[in-house]
Amino acid sequence: MVKQAASAIARKWRQPKQAHSLERVNRILDVAEAIFIEQGYAAATTKEIAAVAEVPIGTLYQFFPDKEAILQTLAERYSDLLNQQVQVFATEAMLVLPLSEYVRQLVEGVDTFFLENPGYRAVFVEITTTMPETEEAGDQQLIQTMTGILPKLNSAFSPEDCEAIAFVLVKAIGNLIWIASGQPPAFRQRLVQETQKLCLNYLQSYSNPRIDLVSQ
Amino acid sequence: MVKQAASAIARKWRQPKQAHSLERVNRILDVAEAIFIEQGYAAATTKEIAAVAEVPIGTLYQFFPDKEAILQTLAERYSDLLNQQVQVFATEAMLVLPLSEYVRQLVEGVDTFFLENPGYRAVFVEITTTMPETEEAGDQQLIQTMTGILPKLNSAFSPEDCEAIAFVLVKAIGNLIWIASGQPPAFRQRLVQETQKLCLNYLQSYSNPRIDLVSQ
């Protein structure tokens, strides 16, 4: 898992130019991920990461300005991956599905992603607290994707609506499935269903508002 | 703000028995909160907290096993406060309101709470990452409250449903309003409305399911 090259260490530090150092940087990232998952970000020490990755600390700090930057880079790898996954739902094949089926698959897709990438949880648990800006950035990408999709799902959505709806959907799905992924399987399954119901009824209320008994 | 006594330092450390020390403990908590808000949890140092609160470090560590315990205790203060606020929605006066109005006030109540307690954000941003168990505990209280309320709102909910619905509502409202509270006022307002819509349609779908065009 996670074998692709480190795409964007960038920021303000040295970027590996030579093949050998690039390989070392990736080894650092892989080791760091494993240790973060196992012990948590706070408990992990840069010394241990360096030791296990078999590079001296000095070398680690040549490519990462600080410990947080390692977490950042890992978060970016996952963010890109999830966003890529969601892109599928912008394709023609998906857009022609009935709304209920579309929502069902979307929510399940996110659920599957979390199940298949246990590292995501470990990395983002830390990110949310340590660097809120980064999470915002990751979600922002998803929100933009969603904002682009919504008009194609139903032309009843005004452009301004789309932004708000996309925001709500991304945050609600993201958070609920996130939490569900930490629950026992049976309840997790139920929460996934509820999330689908929540989103479906929300979307339907726009194109087809209720005017029945209870409300008002 | 936050003038009530420190209800539960408890855990594994010494509890202040004498009036003087109790006052000191509360001073530590108030100072810590201010510093956490201003600089963030990680940047705050125990030495500074102790210095500003005008107690020696040794004394601080007599009542708090570690830095995290200070954050914990602050989180408990806020959790209790929010839960207290939500209790209002279990009263007869509220329960007789039409569902749409009930949901409106519930969501707005949470929004108001966040606006009136800026410290809540600062404290819980840290908590979520540092001690996920604590957040769970805080929400668990709210979920139980909600689980008790739901059957009174609509007897169509089965007992098993109630647990899942309460879970979804607490997490969805909590997260969305939380995020909204960090947005510019105009968009914040819009998000509050959307959250109301989201929850209302979700609840209505249980007592009065749609069988219209789009779905299926």
Add this chain to the structure above:
DNA sequence: ACGAAAAAGCGAGAGAAGCTCATGTTGCAG
């Protein structure tokens, strides 16, 4: 009122973590 036990007060400094820096080595372009 007295004395002992319990609680609180205290801060130097141990221990450990993140990160730096001075210095030496290697790769690559011209």
Add this chain to the structure above:
DNA sequence: CTGCAACATGAGCTTCTCTCGCTTTTTCGT
């Protein structure tokens, strides 16, 4: 071949959390 940029290295500086041994104060039974 020459020279500059990239890379390598690890002792140790800085700064943080938390401990420990000791003194002083409060509480309370007699």
